[in-house]
Structures are given as C-alpha cells and as structure tokens.
Amino acid sequence: MNKFQILVVEDDVPVLNLITTTLKAHNYRFITAVNGESAVSETASHNPDIILLDLGLPDIDGVEVIRRIRSWSYVPIIVISARSEDSDKIDALDAGADDYLTKPFSVEELLARLRVTQRRLALMHNIGNEQAIYQNGLLKIDYSAGCAWIGKEELHMTPMEYKLLCILARNTGRVLTHKFILQNVWGSSWEKDISTLRVFMATLRKKLESAPNSPQYIQTHIGVGYRMNKVE
Numbered sequence: 001m002n003k004f005q006i007l008v009v010e011d012d013v014p015v016l017n018l019i020t021t022t023l024k025a026h027n028y029r030f031i032t033a034v035n036g037e038s039a040v041s042e043t044a045s046h047n048p049d050i051i052l053l054d055l056g057l058p059d060i061d062g063v064e065v066i067r068r069i070r071s072w073s074y075v076p077i078i079v080i081s082a083r084s085e086d087s088d089k090i091d092a093l094d095a096g097a098d099d100y101l102t103k104p105f106s107v108e109e110l111l112a113r114l115r116v117t118q119r120r121l122a123l124m125h126n127i128g129n130e131q132a133i134y135q136n137g138l139l140k141i142d143y144s145a146g147c148a149w150i151g152k153e154e155l156h157m158t159p160m161e162y163k164l165l166c167i168l169a170r171n172t173g174r175v176l177t178h179k180f181i182l183q184n185v186w187g188s189s190w191e192k193d194i195s196t197l198r199v200f201m202a203t204l205r206k207k208l209e210s211a212p213n214s215p216q217y218i219q220t221h222i223g224v225g226y227r228m229n230k231v232e
C-alpha cells in the first residue's frame with residue numbers, strides 16, 4: 001500500500017470515479033469530498049498528504065478553498081480546472097496551489113503530477129534541516145556563498161539571473177506564476193514585465209541547460225509561468 005493519502009475534491013461524479021479508480025489501481029489511499037466546505041473540514045480532520053482540488057465547486061470557489069487551507073496548512077494542492085478557467089488556474093497558483101491539471105486529462109498525466117508532488121514532499125522533508133547546499137541533478141547551489149555550478153563548472157550569472165535561479169530552486173516541483181516570480185525577483189508584477197522575465201529566463205537557460213531548446217531543469221508553462229523540475 002502506498003503510504004500517501006490523497007484527498008480528492010470533485011463534484012463531477014464521472015471525473016471523481018476516474019480519479020478514485022486510478023488511485024485504487026496504483027495503491028494510493030484516498031478520501032473524497034464533493035464540495036468546498038467538506039474539502040476544508042476533511043483536510044482539517046484527516047490531514048491528507050496531497051489534495052486534488054477541482055476549482056469549479058457547487059458551494060465555495062476553489063480558490064477560496066485554497067486560501068482557507070493555506071491559513072493553517074502547507075499540504076500540496078494540485079488544482080483541476082477546465083480549459084476555459086485559465087485565469088482561475090493562475091489565481092489558484094497565486095493563492096498557494098502547487099500544480100495543476102487541465103480537463104480533460106489522462107490517467108498518465110494524473111499519475112505524473114502525483115509523482116512530481118511526492119518528490120517535492122520528499123525534498124521538503126530534507127529541507128527541514130535547512131541545507132545551505134542545494135543539489136538537483138548536476139546543478140549545485142551554495143546559498144551561503146552565492147555560487148552555483150553545473151557539475152564542476154561554475155555558472156557565471158548576473159545578480160538577477162542568480163536570484164531567479166534561487167527562487168525556482170527553493171520552489172522545486174512547484175509551478176510558479178509570472179506574477180509570483182516578478183514580485184519575488186523584481187518586486188513588481190506588471191504585465192509588461194513578463195517580456196523582461198522571458199529575456200532573463202532565456203539567458204539563464206543558456207548557462208544552465210545543455211540543450212536550451214529541450215530544457216531539463218526549468219520547464220515552461222505557457223501563459224502561466226515556470227517550474228524547476230527535480231532531475232534524477
């Protein structure tokens with residue numbers, strides 16, 4: 001039996017059944033909720049390891065559910081949204097969701113998202129003793145020295161590129177929105193600054209990635225933002 005317990009919040013019964021059947025087949029433990037109020041109370045009473053949260057719920061808005069849960073818990077939340085709810089997805093990430101799935105999604109996508117989140121959880125437990133050294137695949141960052149390497153080669157970055165790399169690294173496994181990155185690196189969130197972010201991201205990737213066109217570390221989420229992948 002997989003030791004992770006998942007709370008599945010979904011009011012659409014066929015989708016709920018697809019998810020729970022998949023979880024059952026892969027030995028995940030799960031509990032379910034069909035509205036926002038019960039999602040909040042199930043989280044409080046069962047303390048799940050991961051929450052799969054549909055954004056379009058019959059009672060309270062999914063983004064509001066995230067805000068309430070985030071007031072006391074850091075449990076990873078993967079939101080499920082319809083393609084027409086793209087802006088809701090971004091609001092959900094800004095409210096503290098970790099990742100998202102867009103309907104319709106495949107069973108493989110669902111399992112892949114869960115694996116990413118499980119790896120992130122494992123990483124978070126390690127961070128408990130706040131390491132000064134970050135290691136991900138060949139990428140190494142020494143936060144106290146302010147230096148980064150790929151293998152034995154030191155990366156020569158501008159202060160902004162380094163700051164950008166650190167924000168992504170400290171949130172490995174999470175999808176960060178353009179707004180989140182802009183606020184944390186530049187202290188702004190102007191729409192027009194997204195083009196600046198793209199320029200810095202391109203130069204950072206050239207230094208970081210051995211094949212910038214098929215990046216291994218920093219993943220692009222078109223229209224949403226970026227994620228640092230956990231590299232094996």
Ligand code: CA
Binds near residue numbers: 054055057
């Ligand atoms: Ca729904």
